[in-house]
Amino acid sequence: MNTTQLQALIGTLVVLGMLVLIALPAVIGAxxxxxxxxxxxxxxxxxxxxxxxRPERRTSGSASRRFARTA
Known part of the structure; x- marks a missing residue:
């Protein structure tokens, strides 16, 4: 393995390591x-x-509409 291949391997590992560090919080949160x-x-x-x-509640086809009271 020559120097160019070693540098490419190190660069690839650094990029993969950074990807893991960025994605890890999202995975932990999920x-x-x-x-x-x-x-x-x-x-x-x-x-x-x-x-x-529990007795089943009958639901209508449309949602109820409640409007906030204005003062």
């Missing part, structure tokens, strides 16, 4: 969000098991 979603889903399932079955 994994954290998935964990929180899973915990919320499990908590809702536990609460539903404690409360028992």
């Amino acid at each position: 994994l954290h969000d998935r964990r929180v979603d899973r915990q919320l889903r499990e908590a809702a399932e536990r609460q539903a098991a404690i409360d028992g079955p």
Whole structure:
């Protein structure tokens, strides 16, 4: 391996290392969000098991429109 190939290898490793450093926070955040979603889903399932079955709410085709009161 000559000097040019070694410099190319070092440059490639530096670029890949920088890419990992930039992408790592996003990956950690996505994994954290998935964990929180899973915990919320499990908590809702536990609460539903404690409360028992709920009667189904009928939903209309359109959303209700509520307007803020102006003072």
